[in-house]
Amino acid sequence: MSDKLVKTESEREHSPGEKFYTREVAAQYEALRQNDRYWAWENEIVDHCLRTFQVGDQIADCPVGTGRFMDIYARHGLRVAGIDISRDMLDEASKKVAAAGLTGRVELIQADASGMGLEQALAKALICFRLLHLISDSNLNGVVKGLAAIPSQTIFLQVFNVKDFNPGRVAGRVLHALGSGEIGVVRKLKYVYRTMRALGAALIGPKKAAPANQHKQNTFCDVTYAHPLSRILSTFAQHGFHMKDSFDFRDNAHLMGESGCHISMVLVLQKSSPLDR
Numbered sequence: 001m002s003d004k005l006v007k008t009e010s011e012r013e014h015s016p017g018e019k020f021y022t023r024e025v026a027a028q029y030e031a032l033r034q035n036d037r038y039w040a041w042e043n044e045i046v047d048h049c050l051r052t053f054q055v056g057d058q059i060a061d062c063p064v065g066t067g068r069f070m071d072i073y074a075r076h077g078l079r080v081a082g083i084d085i086s087r088d089m090l091d092e093a094s095k096k097v098a099a100a101g102l103t104g105r106v107e108l109i110q111a112d113a114s115g116m117g118l119e120q121a122l123a124k125a126l127i128c129f130r131l132l133h134l135i136s137d138s139n140l141n142g143v144v145k146g147l148a149a150i151p152s153q154t155i156f157l158q159v160f161n162v163k164d165f166n167p168g169r170v171a172g173r174v175l176h177a178l179g180s181g182e183i184g185v186v187r188k189l190k191y192v193y194r195t196m197r198a199l200g201a202a203l204i205g206p207k208k209a210a211p212a213n214q215h216k217q218n219t220f221c222d223v224t225y226a227h228p229l230s231r232i233l234s235t236f237a238q239h240g241f242h243m244k245d246s247f248d249f250r251d252n253a254h255l256m257g258e259s260g261c262h263i264s265m266v267l268v269l270q271k272s273s274p275l276d277r
């Protein structure tokens with residue numbers, strides 16, 4: 001591991017989430033999550049996003065965690081730089097690498113995402129799943145800067161817990177609900193009503209920000225930050241990445257809520273120079 005990739009303890013501010021992924025949490029990480037309602041969906045999206053890559057292409061995965069996508073990378077014949085701050089998660093990932101027959105095609109690197117830099121091998125894409133909800137407000141810019149410094153043109157970024165009132169995407173989700181065969185007319189009307197109510201609250205409701213950007217209830221670990229989608233996008237834009245596409249998680253349980261609130265989302269961000277914009 002390059003020393004340049006890791007800031008010294010005195011330089012770096014810890015993300016609370018990073019300390020969580022040790023020992024038994026690492027050992028049980030997948031067993032406790034792989035039956036949840038969005039795990040399989042996220043795997044399908046990664047498989048879908050990687051379909052245009054060629055056998056032998058290099059990608060980066062940060063945070064690689066336990067290497068949950070190794071079978072997918074093997075299927076696409078990719079070479080992978082897997083980066084994570086937790087030694088215990090990387091130990092689990094190395095078992096996956098061997099099981100997927102990827103030994104020699106995957107490099108596992110222990111590093112802080114906020115310390116990444118151009119010394120990383122050129123990657124065709126960066127996969128970044130389930131990281132930003134662990135990153136505090138004050139660390140967000142540093143982590144995004146680090147992710148953007150990994151030399152890749154495209155970032156597939158998964159985010160949790162966003163309120164998203166982009167008109168095109170809200171309309172898309174409402175149309176999806178109205179056309180859904182999974183729910184009856186009454187629930188469809190409730191969904192549209194709740195969406196209108198949420199939109200109204202967002203447009204004319206109190207503008208006072210919540211004192212802390214931390215969920216009281218969370219299902220993931222001790223620390224979950226809900227960065228608004230607009231903040232995530234503007235932070236990546238400051239580092240040259242702009243959203244080109246997005247995938248929403250939509251299912252029956254989602255349709256019990258409202259369109260501006262969904263649980264897991266994958267953004268496709270592309271690097272562009274100011275002249276391209």
Ligand SMILES: C[S@@+](CC[C@H](N)C(=O)[O-])C[C@H]1O[C@@H](n2cnc3c(N)ncnc32)[C@H](O)[C@@H]1O
Pocket residue numbers: 015017018021062063064065066068083084085086089111112113114128129130131134143
């Ligand atoms: C919820 S897991 C996600 C792992 C994998 N991407 C997935 O989707 O299963 C979060 C991972 O982020 C890692 N992590 C937390 N803070 C980090 C940081 N600052 N730099 C690199 N990795 C970090 C943790 O060690 C953990 O493995």
